[in-house]
Amino acid sequence: KAGVTQTPRYLIKTRGQQVTLSCSPISGHRSVSWYQQTPGQGLQFLFEYFSETQRNKGNFPGRFSGRQFSNSRSEMNVSTLELGDSALYLCASKETGADTQYFGPGTRLTVL
Amino acid sequence: GNSVTQMEGPVTLSEEAFLTINCTYTATGYPSLFWYVQYPGEGLQLLLKATKADDKGSNKGFEATYRKETTSFHLEKGSVQVSDSAVYFCALSRPVSSGSARQLTFGSGTQLTVLP
Numbered sequence: 001k002a003g004v005t006q007t008p009r010y011l012i013k014t015r016g017q018q019v020t021l022s023c024s025p026i027s028g029h030r031s032v033s034w035y036q037q038t039p040g041q042g043l044q045f046l047f048e049y050f051s052e053t054q055r056n057k058g059n060f061p062g063r064f065s066g067r068q069f070s071n072s073r074s075e076m077n078v079s080t081l082e083l084g085d086s087a088l089y090l091c092a093s094k095e096t097g098a099d100t101q102y103f104g105p106g107t108r109l110t111v112l
Numbered sequence: 113g114n115s116v117t118q119m120e121g122p123v124t125l126s127e128e129a130f131l132t133i134n135c136t137y138t139a140t141g142y143p144s145l146f147w148y149v150q151y152p153g154e155g156l157q158l159l160l161k162a163t164k165a166d167d168k169g170s171n172k173g174f175e176a177t178y179r180k181e182t183t184s185f186h187l188e189k190g191s192v193q194v195s196d197s198a199v200y201f202c203a204l205s206r207p208v209s210s211g212s213a214r215q216l217t218f219g220s221g222t223q224l225t226v227l228p
Contacts, residue, residue: 004155035216043201043218056215090155092216099144099163099205099214103156 001027004104006091012110018079021107025072025093032074033101034066037088046089049074050096078109086111114139118202118219125192125226133187133222135176135202143204145169145178145185146216150199159187159200192226199223 005024013019025032033056034046045058049068066076072093078085088108092101119134137143144163148156160169165180174189185202202219 006155031214033215042220043203043216045215045217048215058215092156094214100146100158100161101205101214101216102158103148105155 004091004093004102006089006104006107008107009105010108010110012112013081014112015081015083017081018077019081019109020075020077021089021091021109023074023076023091023093023104025074025091026102029093029095029102030072031094031096032068032072033092033094034074034076035090035092036060037090037106038086043090046076081111083111085109114143114204114206114217116202116204116217116219119222121199121221122223122225125224127194127226127228128191129226131187131189131192131196131224133200133202133224135185135187135219137183137185137202137204139183139204139206139217141206142180143206145176146203146205147174147176147185147187148201148203148218150201150221152198156201192224194226194228197224197226 007022031050033048048056052068063079068074088106090106092103094101115138146161147159149159160171162169162178168177176187199221203216205214
């Protein structure tokens, strides 16, 4: 099976702009989670989607949002970008009822 | 709440040396425990996992045993290679609510450099 894919791999934006990142899970996986990785805060959970519904959310401001489509693909959106949003954004998928999450290569977002 | 405390890095070893990276956790109940590895410029790869007390996860020569009594999941390898150079993350997964929702809580990561 193909692994988790994320597009784009790299993005450069300026403060105040918005950005949309995309994630395609492993075939058959219906749960998609998003994580933010920064040198200062490490790996932090953003949210999880399952069957097009957000069922868990981390401690991030409302500027961070996401959605999931009927084919389980997911997007996350960050509006009004701030310098501190510069990070590696990782998407992970898992099978229903399972514990193990499988990660994609990440999208490197740089905010100037 | 849930937390994972991981050995501070960086760790520098010579090839064929023995590796231990300490990991302890705080969580209610019985979380699943994981080690992930991240190579430069890449995402996280699952290295091994254990889902209950006394389970031993193993992969590619790496091992870790789920110790409920000491709330630990230390990573070990008997003989490291240059290709093992990477950042290693300990993590736990607990149910968030009823159903199969899960959230990973990560340690801060340990940078390992293996010299030839």
